[in-house]
Amino acid sequence: MKPLSRLLPLLVLVPALVQPAAAFAKNAAATETAKVSIKVLPGLVRFETTRFDVTAGAAVELTFSNDCVMPHNLVILKPDAEPAVIAAVNTMGLEGMEKNFVPVVPGIVAATKLLAPTKKEVLEFTAPEMEGEYPYVCTFPGHWFTMRGVMRVRAAGVKLDSAQKSTEKVVQVEDALKNSGMTHKPLGTFERPLVMRTFAPDPDLDPVVFAHHGVGKDAVKYDPATRLDITKKEKDPVTGVEREVPAVIKAEKGVAGAIAVNHGPDFSYVWDSTECRLLYVWRGGFLDMDTYWGKEPGSGRPKMYIPLLMGHLVYRASGPTPQALGTDPAPVFLGYKMEGGAPEFRYRIGARTYREKVVPSPKDGFELRVTLEGAASAPAWKVAPADVDAVRVREESGGLVLSIKDRPEPPQQKAKQSSEAKIKKP
Ligand SMILES: [Cu+2]
Numbered sequence: 176m177k178p179l180s181r182l183l184p185l186l187v188l189v190p191a192l193v194q195p196a197a198a199f200a201k202n203a204a205a206t207e208t209a210k211v212s213i214k215v216l217p218g219l220v221r222f223e224t225t226r227f228d229v230t231a232g233a234a235v236e237l238t239f240s241n242d243c244v245m246p247h248n249l250v251i252l253k254p255d256a257e258p259a260v261i262a263a264v265n266t267m268g269l270e271g272m273e274k275n276f277v278p279v280v281p282g283i284v285a286a287t288k289l290l291a292p293t294k295k296e297v298l299e300f301t302a303p304e305m306e307g308e309y310p311y312v313c314t315f316p317g318h319w320f321t322m323r324g325v326m327r328v329r330a331a332g333v334k335l336d337s338a339q340k341s342t343e344k345v346v347q348v349e350d351a352l353k354n355s356g357m358t359h360k361p362l363g364t365f366e367r368p369l370v371m372r373t374f375a376p377d378p379d380l381d382p383v384v385f386a387h388h389g390v391g392k393d394a395v396k397y398d399p400a401t402r403l404d405i406t407k408k409e410k411d412p413v414t415g416v417e418r419e420v421p422a423v424i425k426a427e428k429g430v431a432g433a434i435a436v437n438h439g440p441d442f443s444y445v446w447d448s449t450e451c452r453l454l455y456v457w458r459g460g461f462l463d464m465d466t467y468w469g470k471e472p473g474s475g476r477p478k479m480y481i482p483l484l485m486g487h488l489v490y491r492a493s494g495p496t497p498q499a500l501g502t503d504p505a506p507v508f509l510g511y512k513m514e515g516g517a518p519e520f521r522y523r524i525g526a527r528t529y530r531e532k533v534v535p536s537p538k539d540g541f542e543l544r545v546t547l548e549g550a551a552s553a554p555a556w557k558v559a560p561a562d563v564d565a566v567r568v569r570e571e572s573g574g575l576v577l578s579i580k581d582r583p584e585p586p587q588q589k590a591k592q593s594s595e596a597k598i599k600k601p
Contacts, residue, residue, distance in 0.1 A: 208234040209302070211338070213324075215243040220372060221341050222249070222311075225324040228335035229302040237298040241290040244361065244464075245373060247318065248275055248289045249298070251311045251326055256282025257319075264314045271431065272374070274397050276314040284309060284326075303328050316432030317372045317448045320510040362461055363437040365537060367516050373462070375433035375445045376484045378455060381493045387505045388430070388449050396422040429481035430454065434511070436518060437461040442535040443486070451506035451522035452492060453533060453543060456579075459486025459586070489581035490541075494559030498524055498545070529554060539581045546574035 209230065214223040220243075229235050239249045252260055263278035264271060271278075275289040285300035303309065306328050313322035329335060363369030377385075396405035406419040430447055433454070437443045444456040462482040496506065503525050511518040519532045528548040535541045547554040553575040558566050567578040 208236050210236050210238070212238045212240070213249060214240045215247050215322075216341060217243045219243075220245070220313075220318050220321045222313075222322055222324050223341055224338045225341050226327065226336075226339035227324070228327045228329055228338075230331055230333070230335065231302055231306055231328050232304050232331070233302045235285075235298075235300050235302050237285070237300070238295065239287050239290065239298060240295045241292055244292050245315070245371065246289050246291055247313045247315060247322065248277070248287050249311055250277060250286040250314050251284040251300075251309055253282045253284060253303075254307045254309060257310055257312065260314070261312075261319060264316065270395065271314075271316070273395070276316070286314075289315065302326075306330050315372070317434065317508070320508075361437070361464065362439055365439045365442070365535070368436050368438045368518070369461075370511075370513075370518050371435045371437075371462070372448075373433060373435055374429040374431055374481050375435050375447075375454070375462075376481050377428040377430050378484060378488055378491065379428075380454060380491055383495050384450065384452075384454065384492050385430075386450065386495060432508075434518070434520075435462060436533070438517075438535050440486075441537060442541070444490075444533055444535075444541075446518075446520055446531075446533065448508040448520075448522075449506075450496065451508055451520070451524070451529075451531075452496065452498075453490075453531075454492050455488055456490040456533075456541060456581075457484060457486045457488045458581075458583075461485060487586045488584040490565070490579055491584075492559075493561040494557070496524070497557045497559065498527075498529060498554060499557075500525075500555055527554070541579055543577040543579060544571075544574055545577070 211224070211227050211229075213227075215221070216223050237249070241247050250260070260278065260280055260282050263280045264276055267274065267276060267278060272289070275286065277283065277286045284303060285298055287296045287298050290296055309326040309328060311324050311326055312319040315322075327336075361369055361371070397403075405422040407422045408417050409420045410417055430445065430449075432448045434446045434448055435443065436446065440460060441458050442456070443458070443461045445454045446452070447454045463485055464482045496503070498506075507523045509521040509523060509528070511520045513519075514532065517532065517534075519530055521528065521530050523529070527550075530546045530548065532544045533541060534544060545554055545556065551573060553570040553573060556568065556575055556577070558568065558577075562579075565580045565582055569576050569578070
């Protein structure tokens with residue numbers, strides 16, 4: 176039994192509170208409670224409010240609403256704490272899900288739980304006494320690149336500016352979700368893919384592929400109310416004496432920090448932000464999120480954390496990092512941006528910065544386009560022995576184009592033919 180960081184705030188859950196977006200006290204004296212309301216822009220992996228001001232030492236009541244289809248939290252950090260906190264989150268593996276992706280490290284001012292879609296939490300904390308810019312992020316793996324804002328702590332008497340809103344336009348993903356007809360089996364379209372950062376299933380990939388992952392760690396059960404790990408009584412197999420042992424949740428076979436992209440029912444892939452590579456490609460459906468989000472919206476956290484893969488695999492990665500040259504450090508994901516409607520991933524390995532894009536073909540095969548930033552020549556790429564027959568490599572305008580043929584495998588997971596599984600064809 177170990178107490179979680181005393182820096183963790185008091186977490187208070189209240190029934191649905193109706194509050195105007197980003198309402199908070201102007202010029203609040205330290206004795207007044209500053210009220211802030213922060214929403215998530217659905218599907219965009221961004222906070223709607225990107226900056227808010229509070230007075231040093233003031234009581235703060237922050238209402239965080241997750242209006243998105245993915246789980247999110249909101250973690251306020253001390254000014255220079257982000258690198259250390261994120262590094263700690265990265266080592267949590269699947270245990271993170273159980274512990275809200277809030278590691279036990281210094282530098283955290285306040286943190287919500289990991290909120291399932293449609294959930295809301297009111298976080299009460301005291302603003303730091305020290306003026307400064309306190310970043311807030313969602314610590315769900317991969318989200319902090321875009322899901323971030325700043326809490327400015329101002330001295331008493333200083334005029335507080337009103338909250339700043341994100342300028343992002345909610346278009347693409349909302350459209351895609353509308354097209355899906357059923358959010359637990361979401362679908363994008365061929366031209367406008369749906370991008371989801373999620374835990375992804377691991378369809379028994381070659382373990383070498385997961386060289387930089389903390390895959391398969393069991394998680395100790397944790398009670399957010401007491402902030403203690405949960406224990407159970409167990410008989411010592413040797414002495415027969417009863418003792419307290421940590422209650423453990425068995426690890427699911429999943430990939431944390433994966434980016435799942437769906438181009439409609441005929442093409443989906445998982446690109447991994449830890450290994451910075453394409454993991455697998457499948458056709459015939461996308462993900463069944465029931466196991467991940469729970470049966471109905473708001474029904475609480477499900478028992479299993481990994482969505483089910485629907486359809487059949489047509490490509491799976493094998494062998495070590497193909498871009499690596501000798502003894503490279505681990506890849507570092509730098510984020511992605513939407514290029515012509517589809518994501519272009521950016522990552523660094525050592526001193527080299529890559530851009531990578533998956534270009535699907537509607538019937539058979541796809542292309543993986545890779546360029547090396549600031550280099551006149553195409554990047555080096557090792558084709559795994561298992562891929563030699565399926566992959567053709569050519570150079571094109573300074574980049575590398577891998578044309579990859581489908582290698583169909585038996586279906587992974589049959590789509591449930593329930594009344595709710597209505598999937599509209601785009
Ligand atoms: Cu998030």
